[in-house]
Amino acid sequence: MAHVARRINVALVVFLLFYLVIGLLQPNYLEPAGAMNFLRRAAPLAILAAGQLFVLISGGFDLSVGSLVTLTVVGGSMLTANDPGNTWWAIAALYATGLCVGFINGAVVAYLRTPSIIATLGTLLSVNGVAMMWSGGSPRGYLPENFRMFGRLVFHDVPVVKIFPAAILVFAVVWALAQWGLHGTVFGRRVFAVGDNARAAQLAGVQVASVRIAVFVISALAAVTAGILLGGFGGVSVDVGVGLELQAIAACVVGGAQLMGGRGTLVGAVAGALTLTALFTLLTLLGWPQPLKETAQGVILIIAVAFGAWRRRRTG
Amino acid sequence: MRLFKWIAPAVSGTALAIAAPYAASAQNFDDPREFQAARDLLKMTPSGPEGKPWEQNLGGKEVDTSKYKKPGPYRICFSNAGVDNPWRVVGWINMQAQVDVLKDDIKSFKAADAQGKDDKQISDINAFVQSGDCDALIVSPNTTAALTPAVEAACKKLPVIVFDRGVLTTCPVTFVNPVGGYGWGIQTADFIVSKLPKGGKVLALRILPGVDVLETRWSAANRIFKENGVNVVGAEFTGGDNAKTKQIVEDYINKNGRIDAVWMDAGATAVAALEAFEDSGQPYPIITGEDQEDFLKKWKEKGLTAMAPTYPTYQWRAPVIAAVKVLKGEPVIGPTWKLPQPVITQGDLDKYVDDKMPPLHYAMCGCKDLPGYPQRWGGK
C-alpha cells in the first residue's frame, strides 16, 4: 500500500481536493460542461508546463516562454489581419519563429556556455521588444475565426461530456507527443542523463549540445501552441504572456520536477498545471482579492517543494 | 530555531493585517466635492474652436505667459511615463504627429521613456533640465506624489506643462486633462441606470485596485448605483486579462442565472466579456466599454445596447500646442486646463467605428486630420 502511495503523484491528490471544494462552491463545475470548461482554461498552462518540463529536467530554465506567447498572439494578429486565408501560413510562420527562438536559447546555453537563467532572460527582453516593435505597441489586426477556433471552438451535443472544447484535443495531442518523447524514446533518456550529470553524460557519448538545443526548441514550440490557444480563447491583447514562465515552472515543480535537473514526470507537470488552475479558480470563487492569490501560490509552491525534498530525503 | 520560523511570518502577517484599515483611508478616491465638480464640468459647454476638442476648454482662465517668450524655433522635451498600454501608444503617436504639424515652430523634440518607473522618470526629468537642451518640458507623470519634487525643481529652470495625471504642485504653467475619472463614472452609471430593467443585475468589471484614474471611475459609478438602488451583484478585478475576464463572467452567469448589465472601468477586455455571454448562450447585456475599435465593431455588428465613454487620447495633442504658445508668449488656459470628455452614443457610433483601424485603436483620438493617418496608427 505504501508502495502504491509513493507512486501516486501528490499534485494529483491536491488537485482533486481543490476541485472538490470548487465543486461544492459552484456545483456547475461538477457537471460535465463545467469540467470541460475548466480543462479548456487549464490547457494552455498544461501545454507550457509540458514544454518547460523538458528544459527543467535537463537542468535549465526557460524564462522566455511568456514573452513567446505574447509574440504569438501579437504576431498572429499582425500576420492574419482578419483574413481567414492567412491563418495556416501564419501559424506555420509562428512555429518557425518559435523554432528560431528555441534554437537561439539552446545555442547560447550550449555553445556560449551562458547559464540558461541569463540566456532566457535576455531572450525574454528581446522577444518582448520584438513583439512591441512589430506591432508598434498595439496589435494591428483581429484574429480570424479559424485561427481562434483552436482556443475557442466547442463541439456541442457530444455524448457523455455534453461539450468538448477543441483546446482539449490540442492539449491531448501535445501530451501524447510529450509523453512519448520524454518517457518513450532514447532522446528522453538522454535529457534525463544530461540533467542528472551533464559531464558524465558527455563522457558516455551523449551529444549534450544537441540535447540542450532540442529541449529549448520543444519548450518554445509548446509556448507557440499555448499562445495560439490563449489568443483563440481570449482574443487580441498586449500582455497575455506576462508571468506565464514562472507559472509553468511552478506547475512543473508542484508536480514533482526537480530544479537541479534529472527528475520529473509529465503526469506531474500536467497535474501541477491543473492544481494551479484549480487554485486560481478556487480563490476567485472564494472572492479572495488578487494579491492574496499570489500569496497562496507562493505558499503552495514552498510546501510542494519542501514536501518533495523531505520525501526524497526519507527515501534516499 | 524551529519555533522562530513560524513566529516571524505570523508577526509580519498580523502587522500587515492591522495596517489594513489605516491603509484604506490613505488616499481618498471618493471625494463628494470632486464628484460634484465633475458633474458641473460635464454640464458645461466647451469654448474654443469648433470640431477641435483638444483645443477647447471647459471654463478655466487664461494665464499670461509673456515671461517665457523666446524667439523660435523651439526645442521641446517630453518625459513620458511609458508606452506600456495601447491607450498610451495611440496618444504618443498623436503627440508625435502634432509635433509634425507644428514643425516650423519646433526645432527638436526629445522624449525620454520611463518604462513605468518613478525612479527612472525622476532621473529623466533631472537629466533634461540639466542638459540645457530644452526650452520647455512636457511631463506625463507616472505617479502623482513621487514626481512632484522633480517637477518642482524643473519649474525653476523652464516652463513645464503637465498632462494626463497631475502633480501636487501648481508650479507648472498648466495642467491639461479631460474631466477625469469621476466624470467617466457619472456618464457610464447614468447610462446603465437609464436602461436597466427593474431589479436588473449589474456586474462591475475592474482592472486593478489602487490606480487613481480607475478608482475614481468606480467610486463615482458606485455612488450613483447606490443612490438608485441598483443591484450590483459583484465588482471583480480582471487584471486586464481576457481569459480571466471570461472566467469571471462565466462564473457569475452560472451563479446568478443572468446578468443584465456590465459596467467596466476600462474597455480593454470588453469584447472578451461579451464573448463570454456568447459562449454561455446568454443574450448580450447592456454594456459600457470604451472607445476601442474592437468594442465599437462588436457593438455595431450585434446591435448592442451600449455606450462608449472616453478618456480621450486627443489630450496628447494639447500639451504640444500649449508648449508652443507658451514659448511664443501667447496666453494659455491655466493653471488647470480642462478638456471636454465626450461619449460615443448609439447616434454617434457610425462616425467612429472603422474596421480598417486596429482593434485596440482608440476612436476618439482626434487624429483623422493629422499627417500620416491612418497608416501611422496602424490602419489601412
Add this chain to the structure above:
Amino acid sequence: MSSANVIAPSFPRRRVPAAPLLLLLGSVALYIGVAFSTGQTRMLEVEGVVGLLQRMVALGIVAIGQTFVILAGSIDLSVANLISVAAVLASFIMQGRPEMMLVAVVAVLAVSAVVGFINGALVSRLQVSPFIATLGSGLILQGLLSASFTNFAGSVPIEFQAVAYGALGPLPYSVIGLFLLAILASILLRATKFGAHLFAVGGNAEGARLAGIRTDLVIIGAHVLCSLTAGVSGLYLASRLRSGAPWVGRDGVYDLESIAVVVIGGTLLAGGRGGVWGTLAGVLLFAVLDASFNMLDVSAYPKLVLRGGIVIAAVAIYTFRSRELAA
C-alpha cells in the same frame, strides 16, 4: 544551482578576464562617446555625471546583497517584493512625522532580516531549491502587501527625504552611501572569515561542510545580508518617491535586474567566484545604457531588444571561453 559541485571536479583554473575593469572602461567609453556624438556634452559635466550615478543607487544597493547570495551558490528572487514592503512600511510608519524616522528604519531592517532568515532557512534547512524558496516568499510578501495596501501609504517627512535628495556639495548622500556600502561589502568578502566561508560554500558546499564550516549559517547569513540591502534600497526609494507604494519593487524589476548585473559583473551563478566591484560595474553599465538611450532618443521598443541582447552578450563574453558545461 550548484549541481556540478557535489563531487567537485578540479576544472582548469581559467583566467576570468578582469570583468569589472572591462565593464567600467566600456561603460565610460560608451557614455562619453554617445554624449559627444549627440552633442550633449553637458551630460559630461559634474551635474550630468551625478545624475548618471544617481541612476545606480536603487539597483546598486540591492545588487550588492544579491552578490552575497549568488556567491553562496543560492539566489534571491524575493528582493523586488521586499523592496516594496520596505518602502511601504517605512512611509506608513513615518506618516510624515520626523520623530518616527528611527522607528521606521529599525522596523524595516528588522522585517528584512526576518525575511532573509526565513529564505536562508528554507534553502539550507528545508533544502528547498533557492529559486522556488525565494520565488515563493516573494509572492507571499507581495500578496500580503498588496492585500493590505492598494496605493501609496503614509508619507516620508522632509528630513528623511534628505536621504535621497540631500547632497555633500555636488555628490548626493545616496551615491556616497552606495560606495561606502560597496567598500564595506568588499571588506566583508575579502578580509573576514565569513567572506572566506562564503566563497567556500559557494564553490563546493559539500566540501565546505566536510571541512567543518557551518554551511547553513553561512547561507542564512548571506540571505539576511541580501534582504537587509533590499530593505535599505526600499528606504531609499521611499525617500526619493516621498512615499512607498506596493508596486515600486515590481516596476523596477529589481529581482531579475539585480541577478543580471551580478552575473554580468563576473560572479558565477554556480557560486564561489566573483565580487562586489564587478556587480557595481554591471550596475554602471545599466545606468549608462539608460542615459545613452535617452541621449540617442532611442524609442522604447528597440531599447528592449537591445537590452536583451546586451544582457546575453555581456555574460557570454567571458563564459564562452569556459570549458565547463552550462545548464
